[in-house]
Amino acid sequence: MPQKKSYALFSAQYPPHLGGIETFTEHLAQALVAQGADVTVVTNDTNGVGAGITCERGVEVIRLPCAPLIGGRFPLHVHNRVFRDLDAQIRVRRWDGVLANARFYPHSLYGMKLARSVGVRPVLLDHGSAYLSFSNPVLDPFVRVYERGVTAWGKRRYDPAYYGISSKSVEWLKKFGIEAKGVIGNSIDARAYRESSSVRDFRGELDLEDSFVVASVGRLIPEKGIAALIEASRSLELRARGVVFVLAGDGPMADGVRMAQGEGLRWVGRLESPDVSALLQQADVMCLPTRSEGFSTTLLEASACGCPSIVTDVGGARELIPDESYGTILESASSAGVTRAIARLFDHPNAVAEQRINCGRRAEDLFSWEATAQSLMRVWEDLAERPPKGE
Incomplete structure (x- = not known):
């Protein structure tokens, strides 16, 4: 009988913190468990639920104490x-594979x-297609210097195997002199997501x-284009057509969204996943x-619900x-x-109507x-055959 594999996923944030990497890590962990593996998620206690070790839906979750800087978007270990x-307790573990999400987190x-300390070459999965930004013209130039520096340090010191979450991420890594080995893509159980809808x-x-x-x-932050949505909701051209924007989420721009509510815009706050599914199935x-x-x-969730997307040319x-x-x-x-x-x-x-049919079918079929869990497991198996470089 084959020995049960043990894997670790390092993610700076994890639910209940809201975000794409958090959702990705949670579902990937559960998919690996479904493949018969033992899975540990090592994360930070960004939401104050309590540092410690818990078991959540068959996944061991270790939350480290942290200072949740910038609303938890940049946690630092305490x-x-x-x-x-x-x-x-973490250092005595022996893993068959390790995945770290995103280049720029400590x-x-x-x-x-x-x-590296247990002789495993880590996989670094990049989730971006542009520089990290806090939409602050004073702070962002320093953030870029930091991002370049921390990326160079991780590459030189730990020699991870780099992958991108999308083809755009793979392309973006070249800016840092990194040739990614491939794509480990985001996913969704389309049918289950639709059926999880609330009433x-x-x-x-x-x-x-x-x-x-x-x-x-999504999160109400400047880089998500919230200002453009608010401005578009005031368009007389769209109002004449009976167009109404419904924004779901929370974040630093929540007060601005609340004040902008009116004929062309509604805000429903942060929604749990079943309500998001319901909203997307009802939206045009x-x-x-x-x-x-x-x-x-969110792009995957919309497609799973047969809700066509209007999106910038970003990853995915x-x-x-x-x-x-x-x-x-x-x-634009x-x-x-x-x-x-x-x-x-x-x-x-x-x-x-054509987009509804096609996007729903594509999300479900591809x-x-x-598939994502099996792809990552093959990557880990391949790396196990080649020892990492020495420090």
């Missing part, structure tokens, strides 16, 4: 007694260092029975004028929208670009967690 106790360096009736609740509903789901289209994505989970977009019969790639992330794309779809309902 080296107190609890951290030292947990670190000691937590990723921590994971790669631990992998919440957003159209009835918001009095939108006859409206053309444009949904947007989903709009994501984001600055950067590795492979947007071309994989899910190979041509206009599957969705819309924005020419500006409010004018968003307005033009929505008006064009409103005026061509047959095109929207993107599964089982």
Whole structure:
């Protein structure tokens, strides 16, 4: 009988913290468990649920104490007694494979260092297609210097095997002199996601029975294009067509979204996954004028629900929208670009109907967690045959 494999996933954030990497890590961990593996997720206690070790749906989760800087978007380890106790327990583990999510987190360096200490070459999965940004013109130039420095340090010190979450991520890694070995893509159980839908009736609740509903789901942060959505919601051209934007999510721009509510915009706050599924199944289209994505989970969720997407040309977009019969790639992330794309779809309902069928079928046929888990396991098996470089 083959020996049971043991794997570790290092992710700086993890649910209940909201984000694409968090969702990816959670579903990947469960898919690996379904493949018969023991899985440990090492993360940070960004939401204050309590540092320690728990078992969540068959996955061991170790949350380290941290300082959740920038609303938890950039956690730093707090080296107190609890951290030292947990670190000691982690260091006695022996894993057959280690995955670290994203290049720029100190937590990723921590994971790669631990992998090296047990003789495992880590896999570094990049989730970006542009520089990390906090939409701060003073801070962002320093962030770029940091990102280049921490990437060079991780590459030189720990020699990880680099992969991208999408073809855009693979291309982006070349900017740092990194030739990725391939793609380990984001996924979704499309049928299960649709069937998980709550019974919440957003159209009835918001009095939108006859409206053309444009949904947007995710963190309310500048780089997600929230300002462009707010401005587009004020467009007289779209209002004349009965277009209403429904924004779901929370974040630093929540107050601005709340104040912008009116005839063309509704805000429903942060939704749990079943409500997001319900909203996407009731929407006409989903709009994501984001600055950067590795492979947007929201884009996958919308496709699974048969909700065509209007999205910038970021990671994952071309994989899910190979041509206009599957969705819309924005020419511009500006409010004018968003307005033009929505008006064009409103005026061509047959095109929207075709996109609904095609995007739903593509998500179900080509993107599964089982396939992603098996792909990663093959990567780990291949790396096990070649020892990592010495420190």
